[in-house]
Amino acid sequence: MLSVQVQEKIERELRKYPADQRQSAVMSALRFVQDEKGWIESSDMADVANYLGMAQMAVYEVATFYHMYNLKPMGKHTLTVCTNLSCQLCGAEEVLGYIKDKLGIGIGEVTADGKFGLREAECMGACVEAPLLSVNNKRLCFRLTPAKVDQILAELGGQP
Amino acid sequence: MANIEIDGKQIEVENGCTVIEAARRAGVYIPHFCYHKKLSIAANCRMCLVQIEKAPKPMPACATTVAEGMKVYTASEMAVKAQKGVMEFLLINHPLDCPICDQGGECELQDQAVGYGSSASRFHEEKRVVLHKDIGPLVSAEEMSRCINCTRCVRFGQEIAGQMELGQAFRGEHAEIMTFVNGSVNSELSGNMIDICPVGALTSKPFRYTARSWELSRRRSVSPHDSLGSNLAVQVRNNRVMRVLPIENEDINECWLSDKDRFSYEGLNSNERLTRPMLKQDGKWQEVEWQTALEFVANGLRQIKDGAGAEQIGALATPHSTLEELYLLQKLLRGIGSHNVDFRLRQSDFSADGKQAGTHPHPNLPPEGEGATVSSDGGEPRQFLPWLGMSVADLGKADRLLIIGSFLRKDHPLLAQRIRQAVKKGAQVSVIHSTDDDLLMNVAHKNIVAPNAMADALAQVAQDVAAKNNAGISGSLLSGERVVVLLGNFAQQHPQAAQLQSLAQQIAAATNGKFGFLGEAANSVGAYLAHALPGTQGMNAATMLSSPRKAYILLNAEPELDCANPQQAMAAMQAADLVVAISAYKHHAVDYADVLLPSAPFSETSGTFVSTEGRVQSFKGAVKPQGEARPAWKILRVLGNLLNVSGFDQDNSEAVRDAALASVNIVEKLNNILNENVGRAMPDAVGEAHPTKTGGFQRIAEVPIYSADAVVRRAAALQKTRDAAVPRAAMHSAELEKLGVQPGAQVKLSQGQCCVYLYADADDRLPKGAVRVAAGHAATADLGAMFGTITVERA
Ligand code: SF4
Ligand code: FES
Ligand code: FES
Numbered sequence: 016m017l018s019v020q021v022q023e024k025i026e027r028e029l030r031k032y033p034a035d036q037r038q039s040a041v042m043s044a045l046r047f048v049q050d051e052k053g054w055i056e057s058s059d060m061a062d063v064a065n066y067l068g069m070a071q072m073a074v075y076e077v078a079t080f081y082h083m084y085n086l087k088p089m090g091k092h093t094l095t096v097c098t099n100l101s102c103q104l105c106g107a108e109e110v111l112g113y114i115k116d117k118l119g120i121g122i123g124e125v126t127a128d129g130k131f132g133l134r135e136a137e138c139m140g141a142c143v144e145a146p147l148l149s150v151n152n153k154r155l156c157f158r159l160t161p162a163k164v165d166q167i168l169a170e171l172g173g174q175p
Numbered sequence: 176m177a178n179i180e181i182d183g184k185q186i187e188v189e190n191g192c193t194v195i196e197a198a199r200r201a202g203v204y205i206p207h208f209c210y211h212k213k214l215s216i217a218a219n220c221r222m223c224l225v226q227i228e229k230a231p232k233p234m235p236a237c238a239t240t241v242a243e244g245m246k247v248y249t250a251s252e253m254a255v256k257a258q259k260g261v262m263e264f265l266l267i268n269h270p271l272d273c274p275i276c277d278q279g280g281e282c283e284l285q286d287q288a289v290g291y292g293s294s295a296s297r298f299h300e301e302k303r304v305v306l307h308k309d310i311g312p313l314v315s316a317e318e319m320s321r322c323i324n325c326t327r328c329v330r331f332g333q334e335i336a337g338q339m340e341l342g343q344a345f346r347g348e349h350a351e352i353m354t355f356v357n358g359s360v361n362s363e364l365s366g367n368m369i370d371i372c373p374v375g376a377l378t379s380k381p382f383r384y385t386a387r388s389w390e391l392s393r394r395r396s397v398s399p400h401d402s403l404g405s406n407l408a409v410q411v412r413n414n415r416v417m418r419v420l421p422i423e424n425e426d427i428n429e430c431w432l433s434d435k436d437r438f439s440y441e442g443l444n445s446n447e448r449l450t451r452p453m454l455k456q457d458g459k460w461q462e463v464e465w466q467t468a469l470e471f472v473a474n475g476l477r478q479i480k481d482g483a484g485a486e487q488i489g490a491l492a493t494p495h496s497t498l499e500e501l502y503l504l505q506k507l508l509r510g511i512g513s514h515n516v517d518f519r520l521r522q523s524d525f526s527a528d529g530k531q532a533g534t535h536p537h538p539n540l541p542p543e544g545e546g547a548t549v550s551s552d553g554g555e556p557r558q559f560l561p562w563l564g565m566s567v568a569d570l571g572k573a574d575r576l577l578i579i580g581s582f583l584r585k586d587h588p589l590l591a592q593r594i595r596q597a598v599k600k601g602a603q604v605s606v607i608h609s610t611d612d613d614l615l616m617n618v619a620h621k622n623i624v625a626p627n628a629m630a631d632a633l634a635q636v637a638q639d640v641a642a643k644n645n646a647g648i649s650g651s652l653l654s655g656e657r658v659v660v661l662l663g664n665f666a667q668q669h670p671q672a673a674q675l676q677s678l679a680q681q682i683a684a685a686t687n688g689k690f691g692f693l694g695e696a697a698n699s700v701g702a703y704l705a706h707a708l709p710g711t712q713g714m715n716a717a718t719m720l721s722s723p724r725k726a727y728i729l730l731n732a733e734p735e736l737d738c739a740n741p742q743q744a745m746a747a748m749q750a751a752d753l754v755v756a757i758s759a760y761k762h763h764a765v766d767y768a769d770v771l772l773p774s775a776p777f778s779e780t781s782g783t784f785v786s787t788e789g790r791v792q793s794f795k796g797a798v799k800p801q802g803e804a805r806p807a808w809k810i811l812r813v814l815g816n817l818l819n820v821s822g823f824d825q826d827n828s829e830a831v832r833d834a835a836l837a838s839v840n841i842v843e844k845l846n847n848i849l850n851e852n853v854g855r856a857m858p859d860a861v862g863e864a865h866p867t868k869t870g871g872f873q874r875i876a877e878v879p880i881y882s883a884d885a886v887v888r889r890a891a892a893l894q895k896t897r898d899a900a901v902p903r904a905a906m907h908s909a910e911l912e913k914l915g916v917q918p919g920a921q922v923k924l925s926q927g928q929c930c931v932y933l934y935a936d937a938d939d940r941l942p943k944g945a946v947r948v949a950a951g952h953a954a955t956a957d958l959g960a961m962f963g964t965i966t967v968e969r970a
Contacts, residue, residue: 057356060355061355070333070338070339070340070342071355072339072340072341072342072354072355073339073342075342075355075356076342076343076344079344079345080344080345080346
């Protein structure tokens with residue numbers, strides 16, 4: 016079942032679209048679910064499908080098409096490092112290696128305490144600030160260096 | 176209209192027409208994969224690239240609409256280079272496994288690779304691997320690396336079948352066709368995905384690896400199942416039916432087949448086939464010669480006729496029998512002096528018989544008019560003949576439909592599909608029924624009521640349309656220009672069938688619409704034309720069983736599965752002195768019959784089915800009858816001769832058909848219309864259906880899609896589908912609660928002396944006071960009438 020909060024958010028989203036186009040809200044609905052629990056389970060997709068009156072498979076298509084949806088638990092903070100060309104040229108590989116060592120996990124993995132998950136992604140359209148990563152797809156951290164990474168991790172680790 | 180030129184050929188087509196369609200009409204073939212004339216345009220394979228004058232780059236012909244003066248070159252250097260380039264890309268990831276691929280020899284990719292591919296690949300990297308999936312017993316998705324991601328199967332599900340069971344998950348190189356969380360594909364039309372898949376990704380599970388397409392010969396035939404009369408290509412090797420494919424007929428099945436039509440052929444080769452005549456002697460079954468068996472039957476019938484009287488003989492046939500078989504059956508019975516012949520085995524209300532409007536002589540009645548009452552204007556009553564009331568093509572053009580008492584999707588899968596397409600174009604469908612299964616189309620209005628409230632619900636609509644009430648169902652119907660009112664199987668089997676009919680007739684009249692019946696079986700209309708009916712002197716199917724006869728002839732019928740009241744039917748069979756079963760299968764009749772005569776199913780005999788729209792379709796046998804089996808019309812002809820009945824000298828089935836239809840003007844005979852006011856004068860036939868004792872519920876019985884006739888009951892793969900699962904007892908959760916039964920627990924259901932145990936399901940869309948228990952299935956064959964009271968208790 017979708018939580019009341021998620022349902023309310025979806026309802027707000029639905030007001031943007033014609034009444035017979037409920038499926039237009041599918042991407043937002045999936046985002047709300049992920050914001051709430053960090054990832055999207057197939058049962059959540061089924062719930063979204065029922066809520067919006069769509070085929071379950073159609074929701075699955077959307078959820079698997081877009082990279083930003085986590086299809087498995089990705090920790091409390093999902094760090095997504097850009098490994099596309101500009102970032103590569105500016106040292107993304109080293110930064111990624113540093114994060115891996117620091118957290119003791121590889122790409123697609125989650126730390127044992129469930130705090131951090133690590134993913135890589137293609138160009139985020141902010142090459143001027145390369146190399147970079149995003150936290151939970153919400154916040155971009157620019158011009159990464161090992162020191163900057165330490166700072167970010169400390170900051171996040173400091174939060175409950 | 177636009178005048179365009181394709182490869183130098185001038186052609187005029189309507190605006191909005193695609194280049195690929197215009198080319199087809201001009202006789203120019205453009206290679207393609209994702210394009211399919213019945214599906215939406217996806218334009219994702221790019222195989223159809225052509226050169227268009229003034230366009231800077233090649234354009235996809237499937238997604239480009241024509242424009243006045245357009246010049247298209249489909250085989251220019253630019254076009255061919257583009258097509259070859261696309262082919263090279265398609266083959267990059269396609270496995271080179273044609274020799275072991277089931278599609279080999281009938282593969283669009285293989286064919287087009289011959290035309291556009293090169294002999295060697297420039298791609299040396301690893302090909303992508305897509306894991307196999309299990310999507311159910313009918314469609315195999317074992318080799319998904321072959322998929323070229325054209326999404327035809329996905330669009331078929333969304334647009335034609337009405338449910339998106341397959342989809343394309345992930346992206347780019349990782350894109351794959353799959354179901355949601357390893358689900359199965361359950362659509363009753365799923366087999367069409369095999370046909371439209373241009374490669375060997377989706378193949379037929381029952382057929383795969385049994386034959387190569389070039390080894391098969393193709394025989395035209397007609398579906399023996401539902402009343403649409405789908406055109407079949409029965410494919411044969413070594414005198415065995417290997418598979419069944421559709422023959423395109425835009426007016427009937429278009430290019431589709433229901434899974435029942437496609438996969439039922441497995442039942443033809445079932446090991447339950449009866450292949451030798453058998454006689455029960457001293458309680459033991461013996462295989463005997465035809466002569467012995469037929470003489471035994473003739474003597475037996477003669478003895479009963481001479482002793483107890485011919486009216487002690489009754490014949491029950493299924494409407495899946497051919498016109499020829501039904502014609503000779505009734506002729507045989509009438510020849511020995513009995514009018515007890517009927518095919519309406521699941522019907523319970525016969526009060527419409529003899530109340531039809533209009534008169535005219537029935538050519539199949541004896542000339543002196545025996546068996547018919549003389550009506551006021553001197554003619555014989557015109558036989559009431561329920562049919563669709565319009566052509567199938569016209570049904571697709573309706574803009575307002577009222578569907579009464581029909582398990583539409585399961586009883587008429589392709590008609591449901593046609594209505595689905597009409598709804599997409601703006602038609603409104605309203606439903607009056609006792610169950611609320613998803614029709615996979617928008618339903619404008621519905622009224623789901625218990626069986627005994629159906630007539631009232633319909634009467635309300637009749638009143639509303641008469642009063643020009645613009646709300647609800649009535650409002651929808653009144654706002655239409657081409658209104659269609661249809662009665663489904665449930666309405667025809669209902670104890671107030673005549674009343675429902677009369678009301679439907681009134682509604683159609685008041686809305687200026689057409690009214691018709693969704694015929695129950697392949698030859699329901701043919702059986703009327705053959706006059707396999709009691710007329711006024713004989714007993715109908717129900718009476719023959721409620722006042723048991725001494726002798727029964729069963730033509731293709733399995734009474735415990737095919738009759739409205741199996742309990743009563745079985746009691747009558749068990750008590751009879753002589754039961755002659757003409758059947759393609761060794762069925763339950765071994766327990767009560769005296770003779771089993773092996774007959775040929777539709778694939779092994781020539782014959783004729785008349786579809787629900789009144790279309791007469793004859794077919795030839797595709798293979799020789801198995802073993803000693805013989806076409807039933809021949810069996811009946813010999814019986815007629817042995818019993819010295821005249822008119823049994825036809826040499827071939829065409830002669831029988833011609834005799835049956837001699838001087839029959841079919842168009843003029845199709846007659847749905849009852850005398851006015853019949854319905855209002857009708858007694859309350861459903862009184863019995865009001866629950867009386869505690870625990871009493873009204874029974875809602877459908878005949879599950881893969882239990883409806885003898886052949887499909889024995890089709891192995893279909894029997895593994897979800898639709899063929901053992902029936903469950905579904906009821907409103909409030910009712911389950913009252914009984915103290917958890918969903919999923921067993922309940923005891925009893926009717927009459929017998930009871931069965933089924934698992935209970937909660938379905939809050941069912942009306943209260945009712946329980947849904949399917950008929951036509953071995954698990955419920957001990958129960959009584961399909962309608963009426965049934966007791967439900969905790970098990
Ligand atoms: S499975 Fe067949 S029909 Fe479906 S997308 Fe792949 S190639 Fe096309
Ligand atoms: S390549 Fe990293 S943001 Fe563009
Ligand atoms: S047929 Fe035109 S793009 Fe596939």
